[in-house]
Amino acid sequence: MKLPGRLQQITPYQPIEPFEVVSQKLGYPIEKIVKLDANENPYGPSPKARQALAELAYPHIYPDPESRALRNALAEFTGVSAEHLIAGSGADELIDLLLRATLEPNEQVMICPPTFGMYRFDALINNGQVLEVERVNGFELDVEEICRLGELKQAKILFLTRPNNPDGGMTARETLERILALPLLVVLDEAYIEFCQEGGKLGERQSLIREVKQRENLVVLRTFSKWAGLAGLRVGYGAFPGWLAEAIWRIKQPYNVNVAGTQAALASLKDLDCLSERVDWIKAERERLTAKLAKIPFLKPYPSQSNFILCRVSGRDAAELKAALSASGILVRYYTSAGLADCIRISVGRPEDSERLLAVLEAMI
Ligand SMILES: Cc1ncc(COP(=O)(O)O)c(C=O)c1O
Structure with a gap:
């Protein structure tokens, strides 16, 4: 049986890889992975x-x-x-x-x-x-x-x-x-x-x-x-x-x-009240992280009103940067689509997540 013609033209949606799969691939236990690739809330349910x-x-x-x-x-x-x-x-x-x-x-x-x-x-x-x-x-x-x-x-x-x-x-x-x-x-x-x-x-x-x-x-x-x-x-x-x-x-x-x-x-x-306070923590961390990312010479963060920060990568390959971060247990989003191939998107995590990310980025300068 063949797929109907209209379905043959559809590229399947590329979801983020599940936590367990990434953990196995990288050889990192789940709790050591800093997951900043799908705009999830690092504080979890209230x-x-x-x-x-x-x-x-x-x-x-x-x-x-x-x-x-x-x-x-x-x-x-x-x-x-x-x-x-x-x-x-x-x-x-x-x-x-x-x-x-x-x-x-x-x-x-x-x-x-x-x-x-x-x-x-x-x-x-x-x-x-x-x-x-x-x-x-x-x-x-x-x-x-x-x-x-x-x-x-x-x-x-x-x-x-x-x-x-x-x-x-x-x-x-x-x-x-x-x-x-x-x-x-x-x-x-x-x-x-x-x-x-x-x-x-x-x-x-x-x-x-x-x-x-x-x-x-x-x-x-x-x-x-x-x-x-x-x-x-x-x-x-x-x-x-x-x-x-x-x-x-x-x-x-x-x-x-x-x-x-x-x-x-x-x-x-x-x-x-609890969830609103956590949203405020994420917003404060967004501003702090944006300022720190702006100091990394190969990144240009865009101002964001959300729980993620898009960064343009210059002077190095964005796909390689994503891969290097993954190898250190830090997951960010990379896109292959036109206009975004030189970008990575970083979800805002807890301050300690930002510190792990920044330490790896700073070591690359
Ligand atoms: C703009 C936008 N809309 C909708 C969704 C999906 O939301 P849900 O998890 O409720 O399906 C996402 C998830 O990343 C999103 O970025």
Whole structure:
């Protein structure tokens, strides 16, 4: 049997190698590895979330297909009513679901690379086409081109990441207003919004999530993977306009969010002081690490409003630098894609993680 033609053209998504595999390859025990390659939270789940997991009462019972308790708690956290909220097995699942619910074969999905890789992947597996509007001048959106193509109705959906992955830059509010006036569905991925500079309550920082109630063409995606340290449990959520929420409920697998993830997410929402303090630690460490990386002659860090720092590498090969760091037990992200081949992305860890990284980098000067 042959693969269907459309699948032959799709390059499989290249995920980060699992911890155990890397540990075996490098010959380092897991606890000695400094993992700064997937923007995970180095502090892990909050104490209340760990306790909820330890005390899980009903893992033998299927979860609530409508995630009612979680959606009600999220309604309080975000200020968006539960009818607009859908929980998913990570934000990743929601990206796929919303494309499945909206795309007709060969319709175009606009993306603005360099950005998160799953938009392209999911657009292609859902029979769509990808329309790229490359970022300009050091990762800024090419707003004029987005608006030109948007007004021509060239694409049905636009994905925007705010702050963007991999550079950590924020799109200005005024720019978003222009884009939201276009005749397309805008999916604003706020996976890292909790780490942006402006303070305020965790659920609200510079977010557009509350606007989903008023706008028919805005989706906001969020996740518990980053700020709440639950990446391994796969819990994300999205705020959707009514018409799209209805379509997604029709096609969603019933038990998409498991009981462990649900309980850990609920407990995280009851442990906001603790998690908020950890987010502040990561933000402070981001600023400290950025300043130190700027002093390494072969690195140029970009200012970030997220939990990672993109660095341009000059005078040496970025792939070799990544390999040299790996050999010392320090994992960072390296990209082969155009425009990023001379970059590495470093997730912000604990101060002791930064010290290990800096010691290896300084020894290379
Ligand atoms: C921009 C962006 N969106 C979504 C995700 C995926 O989030 P989740 O772990 O909730 O699937 C990531 C993960 O790295 C990301 O960088």
